[in-house]
Amino acid sequence: MANYRANDVIRLTRKAVGLSQEAISEGICSVETFSRIERGKTKIKGDTYKKIMERLERNTDKFYAVCSGEDVDLLDDVAAIENAIAKFDYQLADSILGNVRENIGDTPENKQYVEGIKAIIDHGNGKISAETEKLYLEHALMLTVPDYKIFLHKSCAEVYPYTEHEIIILMNIAACNARTGNPEGEIQIYNMLLKCFQNGYISGEKCIQLKITILRNLAYALGRKEKYHAAIKMTECVKKLSLKYDYGYKLCIAINDMSWIYRNLYENELQEEYYNIGKQQYRQAYYLALARKDNILAEKLKNGYQRFYQSDIEIV
Amino acid sequence: MDFQTLGVLLYRTREKKHLSLLDVCSGICSQSTLSRVEQGSRELDSLTSEMLLGRIGREVTRFELILNAEDYYLNQLRIEINENIEEKNYIKAKEKINLYRQHMPAEGKVHEQFCCYMECRILIAQNEITEKLSALLLRAIRYTIPDYLLENCVSRRLYSPVEIELIRMHITYNDRKCECNEVELFLIMDFVTEFYSLKQQEKIEIPLLVDCVKYEIALEKYNRALASIERALDIISVGRSMQYVGELHFLKAQVLSCVQNSIDKNREWQDECKRECFMAYVVFGVMGKKEEKEEIYKYCLEKLNWQITEQMMLSD
Numbered sequence: 001m002a003n004y005r006a007n008d009v010i011r012l013t014r015k016a017v018g019l020s021q022e023a024i025s026e027g028i029c030s031v032e033t034f035s036r037i038e039r040g041k042t043k044i045k046g047d048t049y050k051k052i053m054e055r056l057e058r059n060t061d062k063f064y065a066v067c068s069g070e071d072v073d074l075l076d077d078v079a080a081i082e083n084a085i086a087k088f089d090y091q092l093a094d095s096i097l098g099n100v101r102e103n104i105g106d107t108p109e110n111k112q113y114v115e116g117i118k119a120i121i122d123h124g125n126g127k128i129s130a131e132t133e134k135l136y137l138e139h140a141l142m143l144t145v146p147d148y149k150i151f152l153h154k155s156c157a158e159v160y161p162y163t164e165h166e167i168i169i170l171m172n173i174a175a176c177n178a179r180t181g182n183p184e185g186e187i188q189i190y191n192m193l194l195k196c197f198q199n200g201y202i203s204g205e206k207c208i209q210l211k212i213t214i215l216r217n218l219a220y221a222l223g224r225k226e227k228y229h230a231a232i233k234m235t236e237c238v239k240k241l242s243l244k245y246d247y248g249y250k251l252c253i254a255i256n257d258m259s260w261i262y263r264n265l266y267e268n269e270l271q272e273e274y275y276n277i278g279k280q281q282y283r284q285a286y287y288l289a290l291a292r293k294d295n296i297l298a299e300k301l302k303n304g305y306q307r308f309y310q311s312d313i314e315i316v
Numbered sequence: 317m318d319f320q321t322l323g324v325l326l327y328r329t330r331e332k333k334h335l336s337l338l339d340v341c342s343g344i345c346s347q348s349t350l351s352r353v354e355q356g357s358r359e360l361d362s363l364t365s366e367m368l369l370g371r372i373g374r375e376v377t378r379f380e381l382i383l384n385a386e387d388y389y390l391n392q393l394r395i396e397i398n399e400n401i402e403e404k405n406y407i408k409a410k411e412k413i414n415l416y417r418q419h420m421p422a423e424g425k426v427h428e429q430f431c432c433y434m435e436c437r438i439l440i441a442q443n444e445i446t447e448k449l450s451a452l453l454l455r456a457i458r459y460t461i462p463d464y465l466l467e468n469c470v471s472r473r474l475y476s477p478v479e480i481e482l483i484r485m486h487i488t489y490n491d492r493k494c495e496c497n498e499v500e501l502f503l504i505m506d507f508v509t510e511f512y513s514l515k516q517q518e519k520i521e522i523p524l525l526v527d528c529v530k531y532e533i534a535l536e537k538y539n540r541a542l543a544s545i546e547r548a549l550d551i552i553s554v555g556r557s558m559q560y561v562g563e564l565h566f567l568k569a570q571v572l573s574c575v576q577n578s579i580d581k582n583r584e585w586q587d588e589c590k591r592e593c594f595m596a597y598v599v600f601g602v603m604g605k606k607e608e609k610e611e612i613y614k615y616c617l618e619k620l621n622w623q624i625t626e627q628m629m630l631s632d
Contacts, residue, residue: 003362003381005388040385046359049382061321062359062382068318072328075378083554105318163380203392209556243603244402248558251602280629287598291561293553311632316591 002164006049006062007040008201012161013056014038016151024055058144059109059163066165067113069103077103081117086249088296090124097121108143109165115140116169134176141169152192159196164206167193171210174217183221190214212241212250220257228265235261248292256285256301263308279309286313322365322379323354329372333511339474340371343460344426361387363394363426367460370476373511390419390427397434406438425459432456433478436485445489453486464500473503474511477520480504484523501527518555522548526560529567538575542568562599566612569593573619590622597624 014024025034028051036042037052044052050060067078077100084093097118104110119136122128128136141148144166151160162170170189177185196202197211219234235257242251262278265271282305289298305313319325330340341350344367345360352358353368360368362383366376383391393416400409413431420427433456439449457464460479475483483500505528508521525548532541545568552561569592572578578585593616600608616622 003383003388003391006382006384009382043384043386046356059380063322063365063379064320065325065379067378068320068325070318070328072319072325072332075374078378079375087554105320107318107320203388203395243558246557246559248552248561249556251558255602276630283629284598284602287595288558288602291565291595291599292558293549295553309632314591315628315631316587316594 002202002204002206004161004163005040005201006044007038008199009058009161010044010052010056011038012158012199012201013058015158016160017056017147019056024052028052028055064109066109066163067100067104068107068110069105071103074100074103078113081121085117085120085124087294088124090121093117093121094125112140112143112169113165115143116165116172120172130176130179134173134180137169137173137176141166141173152188159192159199159201161199161201162193162196164202164204164210167196167210171213171217178217178221183224187218187221190218208245209247209250212238212245212247215241216250216254216257219254223257223261223264226264226268228261228268231261232258248288249294252285252288252292252294252297255281255288259285282308283313283315321356322360322369323356325374326350326368326372327354329374333372335372335474340368343462344368344371344476361421362391363430367426367476367478370478371474373474373507386419390416393419394430401434401437401441404441406442409434409438429456429459429478429482432459433482436482440485440489450486450490453482453489457482457486473507475504475507480508480520480524484527518551518557519559521551522557522560525551526563526567529564533567533571533574536574538571541571542575542579545571558599558603562596562603562605562608565592565596565599566608566615569596569615586620590616590620593620593622594624594628 014021021031021034021038025031028034028048029037033042034052037044037048046062049062053060065075067074077096081093081096081100084090084096097114101114104114116137119128119133119140122136123130123133138148145151145160145162148160148170170193174186174189177183177189193214194211197207215234216238219231219238222228222231222234235254238254239251239258242248242254259278259281262274262281266274266278282301286298286301286305289295289301302313305311319328326340329335330337337347337350341347344364345353349358349360350368353360362381365381369376369379393412397409397412397416400406400412413434416427417431420431432452436449436453436456439445439452454464457479460476461473464483483504487501505524508524512521525544529541529544529548532538532544545564548560548564552564569589572585572589572592576585578588580588583591593612597609597612600606600612613624616624
């Protein structure tokens with residue numbers, strides 16, 4: 001789960017929307033108490049938290065599910081959709097989405113979740129373009145953060161305390177930027193999100209995975225800009241972190257990236273060493289994907305290998 | 317009402333799975349506390365919330381938890397202690413465990429259990445398998461399961477991830493093996509089968525399955541072993557982990573060579589065996605596990621008459 005430090009969430013939100021301590025605390029508690037709350041010197045009870053967050057127009061619960069509904073089995077369906085997406089199986093994801101839409105509640109978070117995931121699935125299935133996907137994602141994000149574009153362009157010292165799910169939507173918007181020829185937009189979002197993680201208001205296992213994903217995407221962006229040696233350094237870092245935090249899936253992607261970078265390097269600099277490393281890393285990625293039963297990825301790698309090296313990737 | 321909050325989720329799940337208050341909270345908190353949590357009039361700290369969610373088989377990553385500064389600090393400490401142990405910094409880990417004890421809440425059964433659990437992990441990692449370990453494990457388990465190994469007939473039990481790990485460790489490192497140990501293991505498998513969907517809690521179910529596979533191989537129940545291996549790999553494939561991947565494929569290779577029959581009818585069993593070994597070899601290589609790599613190399617040489625070389629990665 002994502003854990004948030006309550007006092008940071010309150011302070012960062014208040015500052016981002018430009019309201020004073022007096023404005024928020026009026027009628028709820030004294031300014032002195034509110035100040036202590038923001039500094040983490042006083043515990044915040046559920047009721048007080050509710051009232052403060054209502055003023056700040058954010059979720060008022062201290063514990064909530066991103067997806068909620070009547071039937072608890074909804075959580076299993078949501079997990080199944082995310083697994084399908086992670087493995088690029090957008091058709092399967094689409095088939096489960098119908099179920100989820102029927103059973104999910106109608107809080108802003110639920111609506112945001114459905115809109116966001118539908119955009120990703122529809123683009124994955126080729127139904128909408130990356131530009132359209134971006135529009136839908138932004139619309140979903142603005143259900144809970146209407147001023148997101150202002151925050152993105154403000155170069156402020158303190159970040160907006162996005163929720164984990166809002167961060168995921170932002171990452172997908174960044175990916176859309178990459179696909180629509182807007183690498184500056186992509187990198188701007190990643191840098192903002194890295195600042196969020198650095199701030200420390202949010203923590204959790206998924207945060208670590210998101211951080212690693214951001215670093216990987218930045219490395220890939222370097223590769224696209226033909227800054228191959230920088231890309232290699234950063235991808236090595238991603239590999240190390242993936243190993244450290246047992247993010248096997250990302251490790252496989254990083255090794256594949258490495259292979260791609262070295263193939264490009266070889267085309268530029270024609271050193272045999274680069275050719276060999278590219279080939280070796282490619283096979284490594286394939287066998288890792290096979291070992292983890294990432295079948296769709298393995299199939300992609302097998303076909304790609306055939307194209308590049310005109311031979312079968314299998315050794316046995 | 318939607319299960320937006322922990323209280324409602326607990327209530328709904330209890331309803332759906334016909335669980336009593338006592339089933340869920342026994343050993344963790346009182347029934348009246350759980351009842352108040354379900355009604356939304358009582359908050360719990362993050363560790364206790366995690367334990368209760370674990371007991372109803374819910375993955376904690378689905379939920380957002382807004383914590384007070386002290387609770388957030390303890391949460392961070394738990395993450396750091398875990399990291400220190402994974403990185404073999406046992407002295408740092410022990411220091412942080414002491415720090416944790418100083419800051420944990422007074423009514424801290426689940427917190428004390430956590431500390432003992434981490435101390436047990438350190439003892440095991442440093443190979444100090446003595447009476448002290450056994451006694452500590454037992455003490456830790458009994459913080460939340462007071463009647464563990466004391467009563468014979470327990471019809472249903474729910475387990476949090478920490479409880480499962482502690483019991484597994486106790487079964488593995490306990491000299492005086494008794495029938496009750498097996499009973500607990502089957503109870504845990506029953507619980508996991510009923511409450512966990514495919515992806516959930518991969519960290520818990522996979523080591524359990526690996527234990528089962530080893531049992532099944534020893535009993536020459538090869539088909540069951542293969543089924544358990546496939547189930548474990550299926551769970552891994554929808555997750556992010558790399559941890560047991562190498563071991564599982566090596567076990568699969570060994571079972572195939574006992575059965576001397578291939579699963580994929582397009583290949584000979586020897587080829588399938590080699591393929592499984594190679595997958596394991598690559599995985600261990602990437603993870604830097606030299607001893608395990610050596611073991612596979614020797615196995616292939618001796619049992620399959622096949623020498624694995626680094627050159628293979630570059631062959632055409």
